[in-house]
Amino acid sequence: MSDLLLVRHGETAWSATGRHTGRTDVPLTARGVEEAISLAPFFRDRHPALVLTSPLRRAAATAELAGLTGGVADPDLYEWDYGGYEGVTTPEILRDRPDWSLWTDGVPPGAPGHPGENAAQVGARADRVLARAAEVLGADRGNVVLVAHAHLLRVLTARYLGLPPEHGRLFLLRTGTYSVLSTEHGLPVVAGWNSRP
Template structure:
């Protein structure tokens, strides 16, 4: 049986200010760095075979902290980069609604999967670039892997691993610094833990502080 730990990066200033964040390579905030330490500590005694990461520093800092404890090199995967949010990068949500009303109506409607971000990427396109990785995780040898990435990327990856429609990405959330554990046996995936943030209790984070997107 394989175990895959899906880790969402910690807080950045964009998250704290509720601004759109996709491919901008912003660093972790002070709180985010504290979250990174707690995430790494969570894996200190977990035998690992590999650590995969988005190339963006807010994920890579955490991946390296985890990997160093096990004398592993981080496997940087461009496909784990966050959804390209295009022209909404860095905008507050009220600004997005005001500047892109047609997009916002479609994105918040019943079928957002094929709606591209203004000048950016759709959920369907994100799923397409993640599909080969999902197949590798499902069909590969038994191993224990940590994957450090981003909000939309990880939610879509969960859908692909569980073989559920990618529109279901809206039916659950992955908070900042959360860990989701998925077991894989005979090519079938099952959730062992979803959106686990117990390791962050020392920071006394409120639910609102944990959940800011991207």
């Protein structure tokens, strides 16, 4: 069976400062561009059967700079909707809610059109992406590449492994990295994580 390759987009000004960046369309920084370009050698001789990207430009730009052409924007790959915590850092949230955890508490509603999500809702989106990827992987037509965001990809990894979505907290994911989800003896495994060429 082919592998599922995950790519977290390159650095943005908000990711560099720890601000929750859900649906705000923040561009890559100069460092983020360099991180994305650095992924190109890894993908140069790989010819994925399917490339899916988040619709946000930081993910689409990362895919393009990494040489992943023909990507299809998939709305299920949007980052977690942080609702009222969009643009806010975890230390700022913890000042008012010292026991808060994104993974177990979710977020309060934000501006119109940004109601916020909890882990189960993000997990449902991740499950839909995994079902689409499974069609290609099961036919052994080649690797599938997903270019998206940290929290979404962490939840997706948990779901791939058969874990509850909130177990995504176990998988720290840096900007401009790739990870490999595979199988061993028919069981899902993490074959590589947080890698840079």
